[in-house]
Amino acid sequence: MAINDNKIYLASKSPRRRELLRQVGVEFELLLLRDSPNRGQDVSEAVLPDELPDDYVARVTREKADVAWQIMTLRKLPFRPVLAADTTVVLDNKILGKPQDQAEALDMLKRLSGATHTVLTSIAVHYLDGTLYATQRSEVTFASLTDAQMQAYCMSPEPYDKAGGYGIQGSAARFISHISGSYSGIMGLPLFETSQLLRKAGIFIP
Structure with missing residues (x-):
């Protein structure tokens, strides 16, 4: 079974990832997963007991790509590679997720202030012959904040x-x-690694 065209499906609602794909000329269509507490989630982003940050971000990303591929198949959409990604911020080996309110956001910023933390972004490309994935690691240092x-x-x-x-x-x-690492990876999609995986999946990127 051949890939239908030179497009991919992006299993992410992040406007930053869309912007980054456009930056390198990758054409895509959105294939969004459910992530609303009211409607349920296609992929849980809860951290498993004793799960290390590297294992967590890779697992969630692969699950997103796999679920999106299933959705594509069930909807009988044109076959294209499916790209998923997940970004995790790690400080003192603890995952800092998305703050739920102002108090939590302020607590995170206080912890980041004057410290160096790690940003992990995993990408997964599910395509006809299987799934390719990679994790990019960057270090970010914050100045001391007032x-x-x-x-x-x-x-x-x-x-x-x-x-x-x-x-x-x-x-x-x-x-x-x-910063040390990949600016685009810190934004949410490391373009070097993403381009490599998409080429392996049959997408032409000049």
Whole structure:
């Protein structure tokens, strides 16, 4: 069975991942999973007991890709590679998820202030011959922040849909004194690794 065209399905609602794929000329259609507490979730993002951050982010990403592939098959959509990704922020070997409210966002920012943390982004490409996956690791250092800076940031809408409670592509960039790794990976989709996997899955990327 051949891939229908040079497009992929993106199993992510992240506008940042869409922007990054467009940056490297990858054509895609969205194939969204359910993630609403009211409607249920196709893939649970709960951390399993004693699960290490690297294992967690890789497992969730592979599950997203597998479920999206099943949805594509059940809907009898054109066969294309399915790309999924998940980003996790890790500090002191503990996962910092998406803050649920201002108090949690402020607590995360206080912990990040003046410290270096790890950003893990896993990508998985499910295609006709199986699943390819990779995890990209970056280190991010925050300057020491004042209470006023943290309060003002947490009153903005920016922290609340992002792992670790901040976005490097937004106004939090002014807090970051150093990064080591992949800027696009910290944003949510490491373009070098993503391009490699998509080429292996039969997608032409110049």
